[in-house]
Amino acid sequence: MATDFKSIPIIDIAPLLAKWDDPKMAQDPCVSEIVKQLDQACREAGFFYVKGHGIPETLVKEVRNITHKFFDLPYEEKLKIKMTAAAGYRGYQRIGENITKGVPDMHEAIDCYKELKQGMYGALGKPMEGCNQWPDSPQNFKELMEEYISLCTELSRKIMRGIALALGGLPGEFEGERGGDAFWVLRLIGYPEASTANGKCTPENDIGCGAHTDYGLLTLVNQDEDIIALQVRNQSGEWISAPPIPGTFVCNIGDMLKILSNGLYESTLHRVINNSPTYRVCVAFFYEPNYDAAMEPLEVCVRRSGGTRKFEKAVYGEHLVSKVQTNFVV
Ligand SMILES: N=C(N)NCCCC[C@H](N)C(=O)O
Ligand SMILES: O=C(O)CCC(=O)C(=O)O
Numbered sequence: 001m002a003t004d005f006k007s008i009p010i011i012d013i014a015p016l017l018a019k020w021d022d023p024k025m026a027q028d029p030c031v032s033e034i035v036k037q038l039d040q041a042c043r044e045a046g047f048f049y050v051k052g053h054g055i056p057e058t059l060v061k062e063v064r065n066i067t068h069k070f071f072d073l074p075y076e077e078k079l080k081i082k083m084t085a086a087a088g089y090r091g092y093q094r095i096g097e098n099i100t101k102g103v104p105d106m107h108e109a110i111d112c113y114k115e116l117k118q119g120m121y122g123a124l125g126k127p128m129e130g131c132n133q134w135p136d137s138p139q140n141f142k143e144l145m146e147e148y149i150s151l152c153t154e155l156s157r158k159i160m161r162g163i164a165l166a167l168g169g170l171p172g173e174f175e176g177e178r179g180g181d182a183f184w185v186l187r188l189i190g191y192p193e194a195s196t197a198n199g200k201c202t203p204e205n206d207i208g209c210g211a212h213t214d215y216g217l218l219t220l221v222n223q224d225e226d227i228i229a230l231q232v233r234n235q236s237g238e239w240i241s242a243p244p245i246p247g248t249f250v251c252n253i254g255d256m257l258k259i260l261s262n263g264l265y266e267s268t269l270h271r272v273i274n275n276s277p278t279y280r281v282c283v284a285f286f287y288e289p290n291y292d293a294a295m296e297p298l299e300v301c302v303r304r305s306g307g308t309r310k311f312e313k314a315v316y317g318e319h320l321v322s323k324v325q326t327n328f329v330v
């Protein structure tokens with residue numbers, strides 16, 4: 001968010017996806033063009049839309065539809081998969097349960113995380129250990145989400161190869177020890193329609209999700225069509241809308257990429273306000289580093305940003321746990 005951007009750029013990443021695996025991808029002129037666009041978007045806004053991402057639109061929609069169906073169920077039914085600390089913070093949370101800067105958010109959600117093998121990361125992994133809780137109804141929920149997670153993981157990995165080049169690194173910069181066993185988070189979120197008085201929506205009353213940054217590397221936002229609710233903060237503090245654009249994901253940078261890039265890219269503040277008369281669903285996929293990866297500024301980024309290391313080492317899993325434990329008072 002280093003500028004006063006007024007809108008969020010759209011990047012067609014199809015040529016990057018076609019060459020993601022090519023040892024000479026960095027020399028390819030079509031890839032270079034996309035890398036340039038990614039670099040500019042990440043420096044200026046920390047947010048961009050991707051089109052040409054290759055995930056079938058039918059699946060993208062179906063994931064939102066089935067999420068609507070789940071949130072339409074009676075409360076008691078949803079409570080069958082209630083999120084608890086003992087379940088590794090996985091499962092359903094009611095409206096107001098997630099807290100941002102001390103204020104309850106007006107959303108309900110199901111949180112899912114990559115499953116960690118018991119004891120795999122010792123004390124570091126313990127708070128997040130547990131099995132994802134999937135509802136029995138609607139049918140096929142788990143299967144659909146698992147397919148979606150797998151496609152989003154692949155897509156994110158390929159976009160991160162473009163971002164690695166944008167930072168002046170090698171394509172595999174975010175693989176291996178940093179991201180070769182990437183952690184992920186999936187949040188299925190429901191934002192109630194704005195409350196109405198005399199048939200009119202009361203503007204700016206309820207914050208669906210308070211201003212925050214995301215925690216990892218890259219977020220892919222799949223939001224309901226026809227409702228404008230996601231807002232991104234620019235340098236002067238204006239809130240710029242990120243309206244839904246069919247066939248795209250909204251992508252944004254997380255805290256770990258801010259560290260890795262030595263602040264060349266920032267994790268931009270954003271929030272959600274659903275002022276529409278319609279219930280809104282968003283499916284957010286968070287692509288993260290390896291759970292136990294220690295993040296520090298890449299050499300090339302330190303050089304490119306004046307030679308001073310701006311951030312201390314941070315372990316991704318520690319960052320996640322500290323966030324999760326302040327989001328929920330369970
Ligand atoms: N994994 C992510 N990014 N989750 C987004 C939740 C943001 C709200 C949360 N209460 C917070 O304050 O972070
Ligand atoms: O609902 C949205 O559009 C975005 C949600 C979000 O920012 C988050 O869950 O981190």
Ligand SMILES: [Fe+2]
Pocket residue numbers: 212213214270
């Ligand atoms: Fe977010």
